[in-house]
Amino acid sequence: MAGIGKTKLVSGWLAARSTEVNLTGTQLTTTNPPSKGPRSPWIDAEVPGTVLGTLVKNKVVPDPFYGLENETIIDIAHSGREYYTFWFFTTFQSELSGSQHLDLNFRAVNYSAEVYINGHKKVLPKGMFRRHSLDVTDIVHPEGQNLLAVLVHPPDHPGSIPSQGGQGGDHEIGKDVATQYVEGWDWIAPIRDRNTGIWDEVSIYVTGPVKIIDPHLVSTFFDNYKRVYLHATTELINRSAWVVDCSLNIQVTTELEGNMCLV
Amino acid sequence: EHLQTQRVSIPAESRVQYTFPQSANWQLFFYKPNLWWPNGMGKQSLYNVVITVDVKGYGESDSWGHLFGFRKIESHIDSATGGRLFKINGEPIFIRGGNWILSDGLLRLSKKRYSADIKFHADMNFNMIRCWGGGLAERPEFYYYCDLYGLLVWQEFWITGDVDGRGDPVSNPDGPLDHDLFMLCARDTVKLLRNHPSLALWVGGNEQIPPEDINTALKNDLKLHPLFQNVLNENGDSATGFS
Numbered sequence: 001m002a003g004i005g006k007t008k009l010v011s012g013w014l015a016a017r018s019t020e021v022n023l024t025g026t027q028l029t030t031t032n033p034p035s036k037g038p039r040s041p042w043i044d045a046e047v048p049g050t051v052l053g054t055l056v057k058n059k060v061v062p063d064p065f066y067g068l069e070n071e072t073i074i075d076i077a078h079s080g081r082e083y084y085t086f087w088f089f090t091t092f093q094s095e096l097s098g099s100q101h102l103d104l105n106f107r108a109v110n111y112s113a114e115v116y117i118n119g120h121k122k123v124l125p126k127g128m129f130r131r132h133s134l135d136v137t138d139i140v141h142p143e144g145q146n147l148l149a150v151l152v153h154p155p156d157h158p159g160s161i162p163s164q165g166g167q168g169g170d171h172e173i174g175k176d177v178a179t180q181y182v183e184g185w186d187w188i189a190p191i192r193d194r195n196t197g198i199w200d201e202v203s204i205y206v207t208g209p210v211k212i213i214d215p216h217l218v219s220t221f222f223d224n225y226k227r228v229y230l231h232a233t234t235e236l237i238n239r240s241a242w243v244v245d246c247s248l249n250i251q252v253t254t255e256l257e258g259n260m261c262l263v
Numbered sequence: 264e265h266l267q268t269q270r271v272s273i274p275a276e277s278r279v280q281y282t283f284p285q286s287a288n289w290q291l292f293f294y295k296p297n298l299w300w301p302n303g304m305g306k307q308s309l310y311n312v313v314i315t316v317d318v319k320g321y322g323e324s325d326s327w328g329h330l331f332g333f334r335k336i337e338s339h340i341d342s343a344t345g346g347r348l349f350k351i352n353g354e355p356i357f358i359r360g361g362n363w364i365l366s367d368g369l370l371r372l373s374k375k376r377y378s379a380d381i382k383f384h385a386d387m388n389f390n391m392i393r394c395w396g397g398g399l400a401e402r403p404e405f406y407y408y409c410d411l412y413g414l415l416v417w418q419e420f421w422i423t424g425d426v427d428g429r430g431d432p433v434s435n436p437d438g439p440l441d442h443d444l445f446m447l448c449a450r451d452t453v454k455l456l457r458n459h460p461s462l463a464l465w466v467g468g469n470e471q472i473p474p475e476d477i478n479t480a481l482k483n484d485l486k487l488h489p490l491f492q493n494v495l496n497e498n499g500d501s502a503t504g505f506s
Contacts, residue, residue, distance in 0.1 A: 004325060046371070053369045065368070099321055107402075107455075126441075129400045129421065129448040131455065167425035168397070171434035174426035177441070177448050180397040181364065188368055199370045200402060208324030210273060210316050214454040217312060219333045220491060225298065225352060228333055230265075230291040231490070233282040234314060238273040245272050245319040250283055250291065252265040252331075253311045 002095045002206045006105075009092055009148075009202045015045035015054045018085040018151060025087075025116030029147035034089050042089070050110070050197035051086045051152070064192070073192045077160035081153065084193040088150045092204055094140045101207050101239050102140055104148070106132040108200035111155040111178055117148050126156065128178040128199075135239070154196040159183050161190045209240035265291050271316075298352050299332025299460045301390040302413030303359075308332060309410060309460070330410060332460025349415075349463070360391030360417070364398040366405075374404050381408035393417040396469035397426070400452045409461035416461045420449055420481070422468025429471055438474040445473075446480050453485070 014034055020041035023032050034042045043060070046053040052073070055061045064070035076084050094102055104117065106124060109132065113124040120139045124132045140146050159172030161184055168174065169183030169190060184190035215234035221227070230252065238244050273279055283291060297308035309330040318324045337350045349356050361384055366376045384392060392409065394401050396419035409416050421439075428436040439445050456462055465485055467473040473481065 004323060048370070048372070050370050053371055056369065127444050127448045130451045167430065168423070171426045171430060174423075174435040174438070175440045177421060177439050177445050179399055180421065180423055180426050181368075185397065187364075191368060195370055197370070199372075208318055208321050210318055210324040212314055212316055212325045212327045213278075215314055215327055215329070215458070216454075217329065217331050217458045218488075218491065219331075219335075221333075221335050221352075225335075226295050228293040228296050230293065230312075230331075230333075231283065232291070232312070232314065233280060234327075235278060235280050236271065236273055236316065237278045238275060240275060242275050243272060244275075244321075245270065246324070247268050247317045247319075248271050248281060248283075249266065249268045249313075249315045249317070251267075251311075251313045251315075252291065252293075253313075254297075254308075 002097070002100060002102075004100075004206050004208065006203045006205050007092075009090055009204065010047070012090050013045035013047040014042045014089045015047075015051070016041040016043065016087045016089075017083070018087055019082055021087055025114060025121060025149050025151060026119045028087070028089060028149040029116045030119040033091075033147055034087075045088050047088055047090070047198050047202060048107075048200050050193060050195045050199055051084050051154075052191065052193040052195075053197065054086070064189070070189045070192070075161060075190060075192050076154060076158045076194055076196075081158065084154050084196050086152055086196070088152060088198055090148050091145050092148060093144070094146055094204065094206075095143055096137065096140070096206065099209050099240065101135060101137045101209070101211070103205040103207070103211075104134045104136045105203045105205055106198065106200070107202075109150075109152060110195050110197055110199050111176060112153045113198075114151045115148070116150075118146055124150075126176070128155075128176070128195075133205075150198060152197060155194050158194045165189075209238060210244055210246055211237045211239065213237060265293070267291055293333070296333045299334040299410075300413060301351055301356060301415050302385045303388060303390055304351060304354065304356060304413075307411060307413045307460075329458045330407070331458060332410060334460050336415070336463050338464065351415075356390065358391050358415075359389050360393055360415075361387075361389050362395060363392045363401075364395050372402060372404070374407075377402075377404045377408045381405070381412050381414055384414055385412035389414060391415040391417060391463070394419055395423075396421060396466070396471075397423045400448075400456070403455065403459075406456055406459040406461055410459050414461055415463040416459075417464040417466060418456070418462065419466045419469055420452075420473065421445070422471050422473045422477075424468070424470035427468065427471050427473075438477060442474065442477055445477055449477075449481060450484060 062069035213235040
């Protein structure tokens, strides 16, 4: 039985340009998992990171922050969105007991994505600044390896950069909910992929039947800060098919020096 | 230092919201806890808060933890200067702040980078960082180091004057195309970051007021919860607070 909690998926990611992959997500995560090789379009990926970060890491393009190298990298306005639509692939293990649930979490993706796990497809809707949580309990293999492929699409409105540059290029990026500086500003040249990618952490999260969601902690103060109360509100979700009786515990501790804890 | 347990029953396949305390007898009370102070005003005291849920017949089902700082942040617009004045834990503070966009333009973000960036600001004797609307809603790791080093954070949402209605020529006068998406992202971002003691101020955008429906929704969502809307008397005691 897996222990509860979070495991980040930080290593072993591969990436490939979508136009160079002739397989579907279902095939990639069942019969035809990718591998690197001299004729393979797959390279080591930056996750969390961006498409351009991956290309720089693999020296496919030069680092845009040095000299005039950014001018040598094709802008998404000229290449089209498909050129910077990328597959990302990895594997992970899971060993769940009967009552456990597994969530696959993306803390942020720019800008939308299709997720394939062991042949099953799920969609991550648009928005650069939102968390995504997929209940994959019924999809993962009870023991052994799971195959995960993510097709990441750039912002819907990457815009184009006027010859004179300016704050935010032609401002098309403002139509989306994403960072705006990526069309260039008075302090930075345009980011050629508009920061497309899995730009924040990916993790798997194991819980029992009940999950804690987004607690909120608030303190109130009285008597010149001598009398203080901590208020905590949380959402709880019961994903089992029966009523559950729970003990909900809140504990506050301080950390003394030398990794000692006062409870 | 403080442990409290309450019993909860949750229907099958459902979601509930639960608040500690449920009554005056079940309050998490602290007598003169160490307060969290911004850089230069005192120590950044932090407490570990852990919430766990144990299911009868199963065991521990989930656990959540967060570093928490006891602090009160107040601000108002000064009628003489038009500037915003801040008080922390009742003490006025002179804000020494810096503008911030990101740690790396290609989003090569890491704890190591954030630690260096934020500590640098603290070493420069800053006590506030302002996250510009054309950049990111910063990540929890950024806020962790701001909690640790005492940098208050002014976080803007993703609206700028240049791109959203005040540029030349004017573009996107009504902001992003999908206002519901903007609000979904804003609400999720607030939930992601709201427990950090360094988070001091939400601002609708840079040099621009968000579209009216977004602005109204943000102001409504971020207003003080009615539970905490107590009138304070001269001694700072709540007129209708806990006894």
